[in-house]
Amino acid sequence: MLHYATRRLLGLTLVWAVALIVTFFAVRAVPGDPIMVMLSDHAGDAALEARLRADYGLDRPLPVQFLAYIGDVLNGTFGLSYRYVGSTVIDVIRDGMTITPLLALSALFIAVPLGLFFGVFAAVRAGSWADTGIILLLVTFISIPSFALAALLVWMLSLKLALLPVAGWGSPAQLVLPVTVLVVGPMAVIARLTRTYMLEVLDRDFVRTARAKGVRENRVIWRHALGNTMVPIVTSIGLIFGGLLSGAFVVETVFNIPGLGRIAIDSVLARDYPVTMSIVLLFTVFYSLINLCVDLIYAWLDPRIRFDEAAA
Amino acid sequence: MTAPLLKLENISKRFRVGNKELAAVSDVSLDVAAGETLGIVGESGCGKSTLGRMILRLTDPSDGAIVFDGRDITRLSKRAMRPLRRDIQIVFQDPYASLNPRMKVGEIVAEPLVNIGMKRAEIAARVAEVLKVVGLPAESADRYPHAFSGGQRQRIGIARALAVKPRLIVCDEAVSALDVSVQAQVLTLLRDIQRETGVTFVFISHNLGVVRFLCHRIAVLYLGRVVEIGTEAQLFETPQHPYTQALLSAIPEAGAGRRGRIPVPSGEIPNPINPPPGCPFHLRCPRVQDRCRSEIPTLVSDTGGQAVACHFPGADADSPHQTLEDKRMTEGEAQ
């Protein structure tokens, strides 16, 4: 296991290197460039364009730019932002780097138990009206665009009832609405998938054995049945966590939270290459680590799954 | 004697359990001639299934070689094994777990036929045929395994193995869940098939009656090692190894007036993770001597072909059947 983990970690550095190269060229493949964005309506002023291009070092050949970027990554600043003149990338994303994962994690911590609960509840009552009702409710949750849900919550809780602040970042009260909005979708998705996975195992013999032992129904369901669905569920949670990180964008916009998602989109739109690349790189690291954790947890959740054997 | 169809040469299998090693099979060498039935008996957990799975290359042996029909198949790739699978089939010990819950019984039985590229119409006919042969109603083909009883499921597994008319079938407890009447049918069937087609069986079973009925030769395994091997007659009439003798004396026989306890060898059952030094059976052996505690006995054959791995082989006092009879009488009296 340890061996596998270290081997995977080594593999990951390769992934990161590839991601570094891919992002470098991919963001440059996007039409438009930072100078165009800076020039905006003035795009076409060749002299100004040339001067800015030189100022930002964008007139150098791509390989040279790439090497410079590698240098910036290695020295930890990740280079200078194009959009935020005179700021290093790390300064631009420093706050966001903690804010977005915090948002995503808080949402996850609420969404997972709720999702599991509803999913299991529906599975146990599969085929009943309660089941259909829960599915309907969950699907409704999934189909509400988060913009709309946010608007609705703000209108109700902030404007009409004045319970919570409309937007902003810093106080716990300001966390409530965005996290709620973030929770709803993933919660519903987890619930829907949990229901399915549960139904795959609820009829298995070992569940019957547990009942025959006189195990309490709750434990039969939560421990024996659910325990055997954890591999796909954890996978889904990993995926959802990834989705939350990038999906935080909407919530960050609506609730005015200076998170990474918003910076990411802003930087893409502004063609702020260094920031975009760094965020993509950061996400790559996040995702690959999440997936690594998920893979490592597999063997623990289902002892039949062993990666080290296969590699040998 | 012609070259054996299947030859196991010093094969071993070790599993990693935690950070320890578990020797499931140690240094087993066996020959199985074409058209023969080799019975494998032995204590539960002694490595019989593992041995069977290695013959099928479902588990790779840690050491040793498997030779099928003169060809070393130990290192064949999965792909290279595939054509051979037509010739070697297995009936799994666990009838239910080895049936795909999402496949209808007909599809399950048809699977090996599809693999050899049989035509659709022929498949249907053959499936119906084997289902009938194992005593399942024809409409079973349309049902899913979960609606069958344990014995019925086992018959599905047998039907699957028989379908392609293989040359070697490894039967791992193939009839254990069958009631005696169906069991009699299936056993007769297996024997008839063997007579007709010359198919070879490796027959793993705990039921010594069944083994005696079907097998030509029998190997007794203990803690991953062959401790005795011989013909059916040799083994049942003149068992040499104390474990074989213990086995024979523990058989409950049907009949009236024999209620009560069967004495079993006392002593600690050895642990394959940490096997005792010396003879694996010495912890429970009534004839144990110092030598047994330190030296692993090797398999030595006598002139008749019976081989035994024991430092002090031989019929203990009487023939085991006398023991059996005695016991019957004494207990009968006690009633």
Added chain:
Amino acid sequence: MTLETSKTDAVKAPAPRRGLSDFQIRFLRSRNAMIGSIIVAFVAIVALLAPWITPHDPTKVSIMATWLPPGGDHLLGTDALGRDVLSRLIMGARVSLTVALSVLAITMTFGTILGMVAAWYRGHVDNVLMRFVDIIFAFPELIIAIIVAAAMGPGTFTVIVALALVWWPGIARMARALVLSLREEPFVEAGIACGTPTWRIMWRHLLPNIVSPMIVRASLGVGMIIMAEATMSFLGIGVQEPYPTWGGMIRDGLPNLRTDPHLALSASVALGITMIGFNLLGDGLRDVLDPKSRGR
């Protein structure tokens, strides 16, 4: 209770085939599947017949009749350009469903295959495939979309390709997770033992055992993809005007949610109903495909 007087001898099992296959019978008995398929069929028919059943020309701009509330000649009102919302909704079903279903078809196929392959072979195959997944995953959807659009030019096809690119890794990881446990089941070994080639093991043994969760997952995707299309067209790389899409209508309607809610609402409701249809159908199919299903 006397043993002898039982009048009805063993309830005769009905004949095995009564015209309907097992699948059909289970389907007809599953409430979820029935309601779901009725809704989906309805939406599909609307989408198919769209050009013939719109009450107005969905692209007809009437600048003096913008933001009309529902009622009268325009059952669901008009949008910012005075176009009939109901007609656009009907036409939108076409494009939105085409996009969603194409993306699903592509990603489900590739994702499932790749996921199964990774889990089956593990080792290097798994490593390479899953690291690839990690990378694609990490790219914000929009970047991928923009790159694809840059390569292919905007349009429906671009949307499908871009979304498919973004979507398959999730599917692949999920299929992989399911297969990882499944491949250890004895019946898979039984398949190997009777000489089933790998592709058929995947097709006959693994796939049927993961297909239910995959279907449910796919049914979840319908709405997400429709909304993702809207995000793409927001950047000008989505489905091009004048074709209406539901996502686009929701997006256009959201800023006016407080003043003129009917645009965003009617599209949201259409999307919601469609999602409910697909999800009930998905769950229903799950039940139907499970031989041990609980009937009702």
Added chain:
Amino acid sequence: ADLRVNIAADPSMIDPITYSELIAGQVISNMYESFTAIDADGQVIPALAESWEPLEGNLGFRFKLREGVKFHSGREFTAKDVKFSFEELLRPGNKAGLNAPYLDVVVGADAMKDGSADTLSGVTVVDDYTVEVAFTRPDVLFPIYPIYLFDSGIVEEAGPEWYNKVSAGTGAFKFENWSRGQKVELAAHADYWGGAPAIDGVEFVVIPSPETAMAMFETGDLDVMVVDGPSMRRVLGNPELKERAITAARAQVRYLAMNSDLYEPFKDKRVREAVCRSLDQDAMIAGLYSGAAKPLYGQVTEGVAGYNPDLPKIEYDPEKAKALLAEAGYPNGEGLPPVKLSTTEPNKNQHLYFASQLQEVLNMPVDVELVERGTHLKSINSGQTPFFAWGWSAGYPDGLYFLSQLWYSDSPYNRGWKNAEFDALIDKASMTADNKERYAIYHEAEGMLMDDWGTCPLPVSTLMATVRDGVSGVAIQPFGLVPFADVTIAE
């Protein structure tokens, strides 16, 4: 208390050198000043320069600087700061933004830019309060260019990267704090030459979503809300908000560009007129802008010097349009090749309206094409888009800006209509220092453009903001909000 006002995005910069975008402008204009300023009516008024006079042959200006002006640092503003500011804008590698090109006419600018000179030879410090700027060619509008002047002692005081840490201007507010992505806080500059502001400071809250801004205004979390786009409809539809709204004409022209090089039929003036007569500005204002827009009949907008209020209205006249098209050889649109009307997502609706009108009235085969913004801009600016509508905001309050940038043949932004006589008029105007005289030339040139149907002017949306009760002194001028120096907040 601080005045809280929304901005739609994080500013990209808060310094006067790299300054290059509108949002940053809202913040920076509160901290930095130029020779001149604009009052609430869009009139140019002296600011850091008390007066100026042209040099010989209009080749430069001598500026008399205001005395007693204090920088945020407390140092006094003098002529050397002017020179320093200009030099910094031109210094290679400083990433100077949109204000730098205004200096291109200054003698020695080229040498500065290519690094061959370290000082700007065209700027002469006469005494502490007098500075002379010499030009290579006449540029009569130089005094009204928004070139922000800043403290020459700042580098010494705060290091070479001072611009993200402190402000070095003379404006009514000074930089206090910037929480990236959240807000920029400015504090009142007590020594402001125009008198210390009544408020403690200004807080620019970054609010990308108009919905959120609206909600925050309603809950009192914003004192002033800048309203744009679809939100206007909401403000106008809500009596409480409408009552608090202030509006102003926008210093922006909108036009429909018809590039005859790329679409043959546009070569014919009758076709262009037919296009223009097919569009109904009044209907657009009512239908698309909910009334919050003004019609435009020329290419200089209200609120900008040189505006001509007497231009004739362009009547919506489908019959005449049809007739014109037939005259041009395309009866009922027959023979017109298909053409794409290109735009970006936010301007989609307008274009859909144009396309539908052109199809309906002229039976012209028009399709709307949505393009990514950067690509679109590059394409229209390099003259590769045949048919599109776009807007152009004034960089300084003078009509010449529009005329010379969009319709002057040699301008990098020429929109596809070229005319030598028009070009000559523009050349003449840039050498005419006298305003009256110059405006007359504008009118003539503008008339020429319109007579030839070089473009179809389009309605321009109004600027709008809502102001919380108790806040007074907030005004919008055509370029956006005026600096908040005069704002008071009643407790």
Added chain:
Amino acid sequence: MKLLDISGLSVSFNTLRGPVEVLKDVSFDVMPGEVVGVVGESGSGKSVTSLAIMGLLGHSGKITSGNIALSGTELTTLSGEELRALRGPEMAMIFQEPGTSLNPVQRVGDQIIEAMTEHAFCPPAEARLRAVELMDRVGIPAPDLRARDYPHQLSGGMKQRIMIAIALACRPRLLIADEPTTALDVTIQAQILNLILDLKDEFGMGVMLITHDMGVVAQIADRVVVMYGGQVVERSEGDALFTRSAHPYSRLLLRSIPSASQRQNDLPIIKGTMPAAGRFPDGCRFHERCPMAMAACALSVPPLNEAGPAHFARCFRTEAIDELEALT
């Protein structure tokens, strides 16, 4: 008092194409301290009977009529929670399929412990010790190590022994053992049977032992129930079955046993196969395969006739049973 009393039990399964009656009118009882062997054709409803007793028929199976009383408590009317409390200490079951009946992701030791802690049978620490002890008693070597294994790491017989340990954990008053020793070699089998006998003697545990092994029946069953086609066809004392069984099916069955004490060249076979549940012929369900069948057998269902003291057989021709020898 009877420990288990089943009377007139009928069970149907809901299948796609309607209900299928799998058990019909099954009656028998188990006294405390008694081993009742249940034998019969595979598919005859032995497992279903035991699942019905445990209340574990699942969602598609239903008791359509009849009563099941455990120590006088009627089980068919109990709520789920009441039944649960009984499962474990009052009645326990060893399932036929050890391969799928163990939770694949839980250590086997924990699965045994759980059986005890769920009923507060003993404190957790003690439960752990007891689990290891139970594993030892069912003959698993190095039980303390093996307790940490997962089911896939054990051999088929070991899994079966784990199942047994689970069932015995709370010292149930009624043990339903569904083919508990099929995967075990005879020495271990003997050890397990001895263990069951010990518990029976010590605590008066009643045992319903389903098995195909007539030797085992002969060895430990006090009474025997023979089932065919979802019905009880014969009920007798253990010995009576072997010496003077009164139903042709039972007789034929006994003849099919392969013996270990001598080599047989042929095994007598009962012709034909048992029909699938729900497709039985009218009348006696065995008559199509019965060498002694007469016309009446096809017309009505024979009742359970008394064939001797405490001996019943569902056959019209019980008196003429000895003719069977001549017929085959």
